[in-house]
Amino acid sequence: xxxxxxxxxxxxxxxxxxxxxxxxxxxxxxxxxxxxxxxxxxxxxxxxxxxxxxxxxxxxxxxxxxxxxxxxxxxxxxxxxxxxxxxxxxxxxxxxxxxxxxxxxxxxxxxxxxxxxxxxxxxxxxxxxxxxxxxxxxxxxxxxxxxxxxxxxxxxxxxxxxxxxxxxxxxxxxxxxxxxxxxxxxxxxxxxxxxxxxxxxxxxxxxxxxxxxxxxxxxxxxxxxxxxxxxxxxxxxxxxxxxxxxxxxxxxxxxxx
Amino acid sequence: xxxxxxxxxxxxxxxxxxxxxxxxxxxxxxxxxxxxxxxxxxxxxxxxxxxxxxxxxxxxxxxxxxxxxxxxxxxxxxxxxxxxxxxxxxxxxxxxxxxxxxxxxxxxxxxxxxxxxxxxxxxxxxxxxxxxxxxxxxxxxxxxxxxxxxxxxxxxxxxxxxxxxxxxxxxxxxxxxxxxxxxxxxxxxxxxxxxxxxxxxxxxxxxxxxxxxxxxxxxxxxxxxxxxxxxxxxxxxxxxxxxxxxxxxxxxxxxxxxxxxxxxxxxxxxxxxxxxxxxxxxxxxxxxxxxxxxxxxxxxxxxxxxxxxxxxxxxxxxxxxxxxxxxxxxxxxxx
Amino acid sequence: xxxxxxxxxxxxxxxxxxxxxxxxxxxxxxxxxxxxxxxxxxxxxxxxxxxxxxxxxxxxxxxxxxxxxxxxxxxxxxxxxxxxxxxxxxxxxxxxxxxxxxxxxxxxxxxxxxxxxxxxxxxxxxxxxxxxxxxxxxxxxxxxxxxxxxxxxxxxxxxxxxxxxxxxxxxxxxxx
Numbered sequence: 001x002x003x004x005x006x007x008x009x010x011x012x013x014x015x016x017x018x019x020x021x022x023x024x025x026x027x028x029x030x031x032x033x034x035x036x037x038x039x040x041x042x043x044x045x046x047x048x049x050x051x052x053x054x055x056x057x058x059x060x061x062x063x064x065x066x067x068x069x070x071x072x073x074x075x076x077x078x079x080x081x082x083x084x085x086x087x088x089x090x091x092x093x094x095x096x097x098x099x100x101x102x103x104x105x106x107x108x109x110x111x112x113x114x115x116x117x118x119x120x121x122x123x124x125x126x127x128x129x130x131x132x133x134x135x136x137x138x139x140x141x142x143x144x145x146x147x148x149x150x151x152x153x154x155x156x157x158x159x160x161x162x163x164x165x166x167x168x169x170x171x172x173x174x175x176x177x178x179x180x181x182x183x184x185x186x187x188x189x190x191x192x193x194x195x196x197x198x199x200x201x202x203x204x205x206x207x208x209x210x211x212x213x214x215x216x217x218x219x220x221x222x223x224x225x226x227x228x229x230x231x232x233x234x235x236x237x238x239x240x241x242x243x244x245x246x247x248x249x250x251x252x253x254x255x256x257x
Numbered sequence: 258x259x260x261x262x263x264x265x266x267x268x269x270x271x272x273x274x275x276x277x278x279x280x281x282x283x284x285x286x287x288x289x290x291x292x293x294x295x296x297x298x299x300x301x302x303x304x305x306x307x308x309x310x311x312x313x314x315x316x317x318x319x320x321x322x323x324x325x326x327x328x329x330x331x332x333x334x335x336x337x338x339x340x341x342x343x344x345x346x347x348x349x350x351x352x353x354x355x356x357x358x359x360x361x362x363x364x365x366x367x368x369x370x371x372x373x374x375x376x377x378x379x380x381x382x383x384x385x386x387x388x389x390x391x392x393x394x395x396x397x398x399x400x401x402x403x404x405x406x407x408x409x410x411x412x413x414x415x416x417x418x419x420x421x422x423x424x425x426x427x428x429x430x431x432x433x434x435x436x437x438x439x440x441x442x443x444x445x446x447x448x449x450x451x452x453x454x455x456x457x458x459x460x461x462x463x464x465x466x467x468x469x470x471x472x473x474x475x476x477x478x479x480x481x482x483x484x485x486x487x488x489x490x491x492x493x494x495x496x497x498x499x500x501x502x503x504x505x506x507x508x509x510x511x512x513x514x515x516x517x518x519x520x521x522x523x524x525x526x527x528x529x530x531x532x533x534x535x536x537x538x539x540x541x542x543x544x545x546x547x548x549x550x551x552x553x554x555x556x557x558x559x560x561x562x563x564x565x566x567x568x569x570x571x572x573x574x575x576x577x578x579x580x581x582x583x584x585x586x587x588x589x590x591x592x
Numbered sequence: 593x594x595x596x597x598x599x600x601x602x603x604x605x606x607x608x609x610x611x612x613x614x615x616x617x618x619x620x621x622x623x624x625x626x627x628x629x630x631x632x633x634x635x636x637x638x639x640x641x642x643x644x645x646x647x648x649x650x651x652x653x654x655x656x657x658x659x660x661x662x663x664x665x666x667x668x669x670x671x672x673x674x675x676x677x678x679x680x681x682x683x684x685x686x687x688x689x690x691x692x693x694x695x696x697x698x699x700x701x702x703x704x705x706x707x708x709x710x711x712x713x714x715x716x717x718x719x720x721x722x723x724x725x726x727x728x729x730x731x732x733x734x735x736x737x738x739x740x741x742x743x744x745x746x747x748x749x750x751x752x753x754x755x756x757x758x759x760x761x762x763x764x765x766x767x768x
Contacts, residue, residue: 031746082343091332
């Protein structure tokens with residue numbers, strides 16, 4: 001049943017041009033930024049590893065934004081288009097539905113990653129960092145995206161409205177991303193340092209920095225970044241489970257209509 | 258014969274609004290049941306509880322011998338045409354039914370046969386590769402019915418199945434439902450088309466404000482409502498002539514070149530025959546003398562009529578003022 | 593009386609003129625850039641500008657500040673050293689008689705081009721700066737990355753992806 005839901009969502013993503021446009025937009029963003037990074041006279045003076053770090057941040061950041069937006073409406077669209085009722089009068093378990101939709105959102109991330117691979121290979125040409133670059137973007141991106149998708153699904157269960165779910169999820173994503181872009185001077189306070197340690201987006205960026213700029217390639221050397229990310233994933237999973245159970249208790253339709 | 262649907266003191270509230278209150282009824286296997294009630298009576302809520310979409314606050318129920326808590330098991334036994342009909346507009350009719358056929362695990366080799374047969378049944382075979390988004394309302398209605406039949410259900414729940422269909426489409430659906438019922442499928446039909454219910458259903462359950470107000474055959478309900486059969490009478494000779502033969506009757510003088518008058522006589526068949534003899538004795542030319550249909554509308558109104566003081570007025574959910582289908586209309590002169 | 597006043601005025605004028613002449617005179621310092629031969633490089637390189645300052649007089653010179661001055665000779669424009677060096681000026685302080693001190697600046701070649709570099713020393717209270725001889729050097733352009741392959745990827749990926757998606761939807765629409 002999970003496969004059935006997953007296949008339906010993937011087909012919907014492609015045939016309604018929802019994901020198709022995301023992929024096209026992502027490829028244009030990657031084209032523009034990588035071309036700029038590799039050909040701009042002053043940017044080319046950056047150390048190549050720093051350039052890879054910058055490109056890695058752009059790829060993961062773009063994917064986080066696009067997949068989060070997509071995941072915010074993947075569930076609520078069933079309520080808004082009145083298709084939820086026909087789904088639940090079929091013998092489809094809520095768990096299967098959620099996992100199917102979760103996997104569909106991760107598939108979008110997978111597709112974005114595949115689109116990003118040529119850019120990463122070209123940018124890493126001449127270094128021995130290409131495998132690490134590809135590997136760590138995949139690992140960190142998957143952990144971050146999976147957590148954000150679970151968070152978006154949980155929020156969608158609570159609100160049952162695409163608009164509210166999208167707004168709330170984007171606020172959370174912005175709340176995590178903006179501090180990660182602060183300069184180190186702004187992160188000098190105690191609270192800022194604590195937040196930096198637990199912020200998953202900060203962890204993704206710092207891990208990429210650690211791998212690409214400081215050549216700390218082993219996952220063990222990146223444990224301090226992977227741990228908060230894994231923690232965020234577990235918390236997002238717990239939140240999604242809680243929201244789904246609450247949803248099931250309330251019923252598929254909440255009010256008389 | 259075991260009951261197909263059994264409902265015992267079922268209750269459901271939405272905040273302060275009590276949608277279903279201690280509702281109890283039984284639908285036998287193979288029965289064609291009409292489920293009636295005015296707007297906001299709790300029909301859709303009841304269907305949603307019985308199909309597992311909503312959880313009841315109280316009471317219990319069984320569908321196909323299964324307790325309501327077994328949603329997935331019940332889902333395999335039933336077919337539903339819900340009130341809110343959403344479709345995946347990007348899918349073709351064939352893809353749509355294939356998706357649901359897979360949800361019911363028909364097995365890949367059987368799927369095309371099942372889908373083709375269903376599309377034939379609802380007369381959508383020629384549109385199998387057309388995207389659902391381009392379908393008319395009637396076509397979507399038929400596709401929804403096909404989806405409800407995808408698992409060959411034992412029990413079929415229908416919430417306004419002919420809404421939006423043209424007369425031919427309505428007739429096709431009614432024929433299909435009759436056919437399914439004759440094959441042993443229990444049909445639970447919620448409709449505002451009283452003539453449709455009267456035509457198709459062997460038994461009727463009427464609810465109002467979440468409570469059961471009547472249950473039984475048409476004759477049983479008529480008796481419960483204290484109604485007699487109505488006979489439409491039209492005579493030549495004008496109002497005075499009819500009044501002389503039928504003192505105290507409510508008579509309508511009909512406009513036209515020749516004087517004609519019309520009235521409604523209430524009584525059983527024997528009384529109607531005696532009345533007809535009286536008219537002839539008065540030398541009135543009887544132009545028309547017909548039973549006034551099944552009279553379900555009058556029964557329905559009698560059972561669901563509420564005195565103004567009896568209706569709690571909730572500004573947010575003023576059902577008595579709601580326009581449109583099934584709103585309570587005040588009629589006069591027919592009883 | 594008038595004659596006395598004129599003489600006094602003349603004396604005062606002469607005294608003030610001699611003071612101005614003393615202040616306008618350059619400090620007895622000699623500046624030179626030692627690393628003239630090693631300055632040529634490639635954009636992106638970090639190099640050290642090694643200079644030397646010497647007090648050629650028999651009196652100490654105090655409050656000495658030195659700084660770099662860079663001119664792009666192709667553009668005929670002075671270069672803003674903002675991105676080139678973290679330490680644009682070096683404060684030397686006192687230089688004892690006959691003392692010579694080394695001066696080092698670490699600079700980053702940000703842009704390619706031909707440049708003229710001088711080291712300038714300012715002594716507080718003196719109006720004339722001391723300037724080293726001009727050193728010319730060439731910064732060759734360098735791309736640390738190979739941009740050769742990015743153009744086909746940057747142009748090709750969106751095009752290929754767009755075509756692929758169009759084809760996918762076209763096939764679905766035309767499928768019987």
